[in-house]
Amino acid sequence: MTEARDTEARAILAQNDRGGYTVPTHGLYPYQWNWDSVFAAIGFAEHDMDRAWTEIETLFSGQWENGMVPHIIFHQVDPSYFPGPDIWRGTGPIPSSGISQPPIAATFVRWLLDLDPTYEPRARTLFPALMASHRWFMTWRNEDGAIVVTHPWETGRDNCPDWDDTFAAIEPEGVDEYYRRDTTHVVEDERPRRWDYDRYLYLVKLGADSGWSEPYLREVTPFRVADPTMTFTLLRATRDLRALAIRLGEPTAELDQWIGDMERGAQRLWNEEAQTYDCVDIRSGKHTGVVSNASFLCWFAGINDDRMLAQFDRIAEATTYFVPSTDPAHPAYEPKRYWRGPVWAMLNVLIAAGLAEAGHSERARNLTEATGRMIAENGFAEYFDPRDGAPAGGRNFTWTAAVWLAWAS
Ligand code: 2M8
Structure with a gap:
């Protein structure tokens, strides 16, 4: 089974390869997505290290002058996805969206370099671009060290219940008639x-x-929400960027400052009442009160908070496959609907890495094994139903194939 899945996973990466970058899956997502590409890179690293680096380099070729790395890069127009470049009107060197995504690139560049140090010259070339992307977050998305988003898509957790209250206060006036394509590829109940x-x-x-x-949006947008996905991945990636800086003989003062800011900012996400890290709506000042899979990225960020272990154990007990994207005890939990319940294998990689580093090795091992079993039994789906591991969303998915090769098999 494992060997057959290995072959299948490599074939998925090859099929989704568009020459220098991969698409998450054919049809549903026909462009280069930011964090999908970074996960793809560790999949390629299993059999083609040169291709792994190229994936990240192509992503950074779309970086804007202000340092932002877009969440989608539209290398060539494809009508199977909406909204496309005409709606986004990005202002970078390649048509793109206008928001970013969880900044995991520095972490994975460090991991790639650990696997094969002979690639150091390519890390050296990427280093200033990585610095500029972190500086963009710290300049425009920094609310006392907690990192905010201006769109749910920026967190990658598109429709999780954390946005429900903020969204309920928005009257979407002035939006032109539009035609969704996602529901032509995937059943509506999973979107x-x-x-x-x-x-x-x-x-x-x-x-x-x-x-x-960004200065305008900071003043006017009704959607400015501090989020654990962004805060924890950026804090972690900044620690990795600091390690890279030392390795490459670059200064670390700015990085030290950012790390200190975010260590303090992460505490703003602690919700005493719900006993979890969650989102904070900056406009209303309210916590969202949702235990999500992003809440468990605290260890990945180097925040060794034992209070989250009880939440982790409770949720692991409540589902066959974990970590579900929303706490099954939350009223908005929907086990098949995208980021409102399903398990996402690639997020589990980050959670397990954090658990292992914090010394919770048995929990890390259990999570790794359960994720491996889930993929072995159900294939390379976009996400999985926590109750029985049933595949959901898109199929032949790049990041699921990549994490299988790099970690879960
Ligand atoms: C999903 O998001 C896109 C918008 O960015 C969509 O639904 O159209 C999310 O799961 C996101 O995390 C992911 O990067 C993207 C591509 O896999 O799909």
Whole structure:
């Protein structure tokens, strides 16, 4: 079984390869996505290290002058996805979206270099671009050290219940008629609702009409939410960037400052009442009260918080496959609907890495084994039902194949 899955996983990476970059899956997502590509790189690293580096380099070829690395790069127009480049109106060197995604690149560059140090010259070339992308977050998305997003798509957790209250306060006026393509590829019950899409598009229009002006959006957007995905991945990636800086003989003062800021900022995400890290709506000051899979990225960020172990154990007990994207005890939990319940294998990689580093090796091992079993039995789906591991969303998925090769098999 394992060997057959290995072959299949390599074939998926090859099929989704568009020459220098991979698409997450054919049809549903026909472009280069930011964090998908970084996960793809560790999959390639298993059999083609040169191709692994190229994946990340191609991603950074779309970096904007202000340092932002877009969440989608539209290398060639494909009508099977909406919204495309005409709606986003990105202002970078290649047509792109106008928001970023969880900044995991520095972490994976460090991991790639650990696997094969002879690639150090390529890390040296990428280093200034990585610095610029972190500086962009620390300049425009930094609320006392907690990292905010201006669109749910930026966190990668598109329709998780954390956005429900903020979204309920938005009246999506002025959005043109549109035609979704995602539900032509995947059944509606496994995708966000129309209600969510109206608001996604409202926020895209707000940003695009402003020419993606960060100072303007900081003042006017109704959606400015501090989020554990961004705060924890950026904190972790900044620690990795610091390790790279030392290795490459680069200064670390700015990085030290950022790490200190985010260590303090991460504590803003602690919700005493719910006993979890969650999101904070900067406009209302309210916590969202959702235990999500992103809450468990605290260890990955180097925050060794034992209070989260009880939450982890409770949720692992409650589901056959874990970590579900939303706490099954939360009223908004939907085990098949995208980021409102399903298990995402690639997020489990980050959670398990954090658990292992914090010394919780048995939990890390259990999570790794359960994820491996889930993929071995159900294939390379986009996400999985926590109750029985049933595959959901897109199939032949790049990041699921990649994490299988690099970690779960
Ligand atoms: C999903 O998001 C895109 C928008 O960015 C979509 O639904 O159209 C998310 O799961 C996100 O995390 C992921 O990077 C992307 C591509 O796999 O799909």
